[in-house]
Amino acid sequence: MVKNLLKNSKKIIRRQQSNILSAAAIITFANFLSAALGFVRERILVSYFFKSPALRAQLDAYRIASRLPEFAFQLLVIGALSAAFIPVFSKYLNKNKKEAYLISSSIINLVLLAFGIVSIIIFIFAYQFNDLITSTNFTPSQIALAAKLTRIMLFAQLFFTFSNFLTGIIQSQRRFLIPALSPLAHNLGIIAGIILLTPTFGIYSAAIGIVFGAFLHLAFQLPLAKQLGFSYKLTIKLKHLGVKEMIRLIPPRTLAISVTQIELLALSFFATALTTGTLTIFELAQRLISAPIRVFSVPIGQASLPFLSHQSNPKMLFKFKRTFLSSLHQILYLAFPAGIILLVLRIPMVRILYGAKNFPWSATLLTGKTVAILSLSIFAQSAIHLLNRTFYALENTKKPLLIALFSVILNISLAASFTFIFKFGILGLATAITIASIFQATFLLITLSRSIGGFPAKDLLLPPFKMFIATLFTGIFLWVPMRLLDQFVFDTTRTLPLILLTIIAGISGSLVYIGLSILFGIKELKSFSTLIKRIGNWHKVLDQTEEVIESTSQAQEIKPV
Numbered sequence: 263m264v265k266n267l268l269k270n271s272k273k274i275i276r277r278q279q280s281n282i283l284s285a286a287a288i289i290t291f292a293n294f295l296s297a298a299l300g301f302v303r304e305r306i307l308v309s310y311f312f313k314s315p316a317l318r319a320q321l322d323a324y325r326i327a328s329r330l331p332e333f334a335f336q337l338l339v340i341g342a343l344s345a346a347f348i349p350v351f352s353k354y355l356n357k358n359k360k361e362a363y364l365i366s367s368s369i370i371n372l373v374l375l376a377f378g379i380v381s382i383i384i385f386i387f388a389y390q391f392n393d394l395i396t397s398t399n400f401t402p403s404q405i406a407l408a409a410k411l412t413r414i415m416l417f418a419q420l421f422f423t424f425s426n427f428l429t430g431i432i433q434s435q436r437r438f439l440i441p442a443l444s445p446l447a448h449n450l451g452i453i454a455g456i457i458l459l460t461p462t463f464g465i466y467s468a469a470i471g472i473v474f475g476a477f478l479h480l481a482f483q484l485p486l487a488k489q490l491g492f493s494y495k496l497t498i499k500l501k502h503l504g505v506k507e508m509i510r511l512i513p514p515r516t517l518a519i520s521v522t523q524i525e526l527l528a529l530s531f532f533a534t535a536l537t538t539g540t541l542t543i544f545e546l547a548q549r550l551i552s553a554p555i556r557v558f559s560v561p562i563g564q565a566s567l568p569f570l571s572h573q574s575n576p577k578m579l580f581k582f583k584r585t586f587l588s589s590l591h592q593i594l595y596l597a598f599p600a601g602i603i604l605l606v607l608r609i610p611m612v613r614i615l616y617g618a619k620n621f622p623w624s625a626t627l628l629t630g631k632t633v634a635i636l637s638l639s640i641f642a643q644s645a646i647h648l649l650n651r652t653f654y655a656l657e658n659t660k661k662p663l664l665i666a667l668f669s670v671i672l673n674i675s676l677a678a679s680f681t682f683i684f685k686f687g688i689l690g691l692a693t694a695i696t697i698a699s700i701f702q703a704t705f706l707l708i709t710l711s712r713s714i715g716g717f718p719a720k721d722l723l724l725p726p727f728k729m730f731i732a733t734l735f736t737g738i739f740l741w742v743p744m745r746l747l748d749q750f751v752f753d754t755t756r757t758l759p760l761i762l763l764t765i766i767a768g769i770s771g772s773l774v775y776i777g778l779s780i781l782f783g784i785k786e787l788k789s790f791s792t793l794i795k796r797i798g799n800w801h802k803v804l805d806q807t808e809e810v811i812e813s814t815s816q817a818q819e820i821k822p823v
Contacts, residue, residue, distance in 0.1 A: 290561045292442030297553045299449035301615045304549060306456050308542075311465060313620035318539040320465040323404040325541055327411030327469065329530055330391050333523045334380045335419045341516035342373050343430050346508040349571045349657060352434045354504050359491055363431075365504040367495040370427045372505075375498075377423050381416045388412045395527045397535035407465070414469040418476035425480035428487045434568060435490055442561075444482040451475025514659035518650075518666045525670040529691055532681045536688060543625055544688050546616055547632035551640060554600035559593045559644030563651050570655035583717060586652055586710075588789075591725045593644050595786035598726075598733040599775050601640035603768060606740040608633040610754070610764045617757075628688065635692035642696075642703035649706040658713065665705045673698035725784060732778035740771035 311321040347369060354362035384391060388409035396405060429441040455471020463470065499505050533541040566589045573582040604611065608630040617626060653662045673694050680690025711717055744767040752759035779787040 288438045288442055288561075290557055292439070292446065293557045293561055295443075296445040296449055297557055299446060299453065300549065301553075303449055303453050303456070304546060305616055305618055306453065307468065308546075308616055308621050309618035310456070310460055312539065312542070312618070312625075315538055318542065319401070319404055320407060322400070322534070322538060322541045323407040324411055324465050324468055325545055326392060326396060326400070326404075326530060326534070327408040328415055328472075329395060329527055330384050330388070330412050331381075331415045331419045333527065334377060334384060334416075335422060336519045336523050337516050338373055338377045338380065339419075339423050339426055341519045342369060342508065342512045343426055346511035347427065348430050348434050348567060349654065350504055350508050350511070351430065352568055352571055355434060361504070363492055364495065364497070364499065365502060365508070366427065366431055366492070367497055368499045368502065368505045369508050370424065370494070371496065371498050372500075372509075373427075374420075374423055377420065381420070385413050385416055395531055397531050399536065399538065400534040411466065411469045414466070415472055418473040421473070421476035421480045425476070425483055428480070428483040428492070431487055431492055432483060432490065433564070436568060437486065437490070438565065440483055440486045444479045447478035447482045448475035451478045511657060511659060514663045518659065518663040521663070521667045521670045525673050528674045529677060529695070532677050532691055533688065535681060539625065540688055543629050544632065544691060546612075547629050547636060547688075547692065550611065550615065550629075550633050551604065551636040551643075554597065554604070554640060555644050555647070558596040558600065560647050562589050562593050563647035566648060567651045567655060570652055574655045574657070579714065582655075583714065586648075587717060587721060589648055590645060591729075591786050592789060593648055594641055594726050595729055595779075595784065595790070597641040597644040598729045599736055599772070601637045602733050602737040603740060603771060604637040604640070605634055606737055606771075607744065607764055607767060608637070610744070610760055610767075613760060614757070614764065632688055632692045635689060635696055639696040639699040642699040645703045646699065646706060649703065649710060652710060653706075656713070661709050661713070662706065665702055665709065668705070669698045669702035672701055725786070728782040728784050729779075729786075732775050732782060732784070735778055736771045736775040739774040740767050743767045743770045 307321060307324075311317040311324075347366070351362055351366055354365055389405060392408040392412060393405050396408075425444070429444070432438075432441050451474040452468065452471035455467050455474055459467035459470055500509075529544075530541065533544050566585065569585055570582060572578075573585055609626065612626050612629045612633065616629065650662050653659065676694035676697060677691050680686040680694055684690060686693070711722075744763060747763045747766060748754055752763050754760045754763055776787065
């Protein structure tokens with residue numbers, strides 16, 4: 263029995279997904295678990311480090327400390343991975359598997375070398391860099407603490423560098439389960455570090471936990487990568503055509519990420535100009551907003567990239583457009599209701615997720631207001647993930663770069679004005695992000711449409727319009743039961759009644775959204791309901807090498823332009 267269980271587990275782990283929605287379902291499930299652990303991690307941090315101004319200052323320093331390692335990682339690793347590695351590696355994998363792995367070793371070593379050099383510079387000048395990215399209300403003692411934490415976190419990014427390339431190697435072969443579960447190991451490592459080491463090391467425990475979690479992230483993926491044939495070699499083949507092609511594609515994407523990371527650094531600068539603890543509140547609000555994006559939207563965009571890359575040939579333009587529109591509508595079908603749920607139920611959800619006894623009511627209200635503003639951008643932030651990857655599948659990294667640059671300039675300009683001139687505080691930062699995100703998504707879509715000959719207006723706009731109308735009614739049926747239950751039924755000063763209120767209101771709104779989806783004939787409901795039925799027979803689904811969840815008649819039809 264145990265032997266059969268192990269054998270079946272290996273089959274499930276190595277199973278290949280051939281449909282975007284089914285692959286995305288695997289990533290979604292894992293991302294949901296990871297997001298849940300992320301909220302547990304944040305609640306633990308708040309419970310330990312938000313109960314006094316001194317501890318809040320340490321928590322803000324911890325958050326600033328992650329900026330520089332993350333900046334270097336995003337530029338050198340994610341830029342190479344998303345824009346260059348997966349499309350080129352996938353192309354060579356179809357021709358010669360051994361050669362594809364040789365190219366992968368070369369690019370991994372090249373990026374590791376570059377990251378190592380940058381890490382040494384950051385390690386030496388950590389205090390100066392942290393001083394540069396923080397504002398007037400960030401004290402010298404906080405800067406010194408952030409510098410020490412930064413030096414520890416750099417080691418985590420070295421593990422992440424190798425591990426994320428393993429993710430690309432595995433996902434390029436349409437295996438999504440293990441890469442999707444590896445963030446769980448990462449979060450568990452951080453949580454273990456905080457709980458076990460805080461009594462001894464204080465805030466340093468969180469940084470040590472990040473390093474341990476990054477190691478687990480790598481260790482979790484390595485066995486499957488080896489099973490798929492990956493063999494690491496200490497070599498850099500700069501003259502290889504595949505390596506040259508990757509190097510050519512990396513700079514525009516790296517520049518695009520750099521402007522986004524500069525945007526994040528600027529927002530951190532503005533947040534540290536406000537009162538102590540504001541940076542933490544801002545990140546808590548952003549984490550709540552990013553949850554549905556990570557759980558629903560990123561997986562579809564992530565799973566789409568290998569399929570879009572395969573269909574990027576001009577002879578397959580019809581399929582390319584159909585795949586993109588199908589993925590976009592699936593993302594929006596989930597993003598619209600997610601936004602309205604967070605807008606209406608923001609206070610109950612903030613209290614449930616972050617409402618430790620050391621998190622005051624004033625912080626809860628401010629976090630809720632920030633979530634309300636940011637929730638209006640969920641649909642745009644969700645679409646951006648897919649739109650960027652669609653350009654990468656076309657091996658076009660310049661246009662997303664220019665649009666991202668304009669978006670960042672808009673965001674920083676608005677944030678600076680709202681912070682220093684109009685004194686809107688943290689709500690001004692949230693407003694700037696929302697406006698800039700909608701701007702970026704809109705212009706990415708317009709530019710993509712022009713690049714590939716356009717989409718039929720009806721196929722592009724009618725489904726989102728139906729979803730938007732359904733979302734408005736959903737908002738009403740979320741707000742009414744929430745107010746009635748809060749006023750007349752539940753004592754929401756207690757946790758259990760608060761959870762029940764949130765669940766009942768959420769179910770009420772969701773049923774309305776599903777009912778209107780049926781009434782309006784929104785096809786995405788059928789796609790997801792088919793997927794859910796198949797998930798109910800998960801063992802049969804995973805026993806099929808070639809999954810087809812949607813038939814041609816069920817898919818969104820796009821006429822050739």
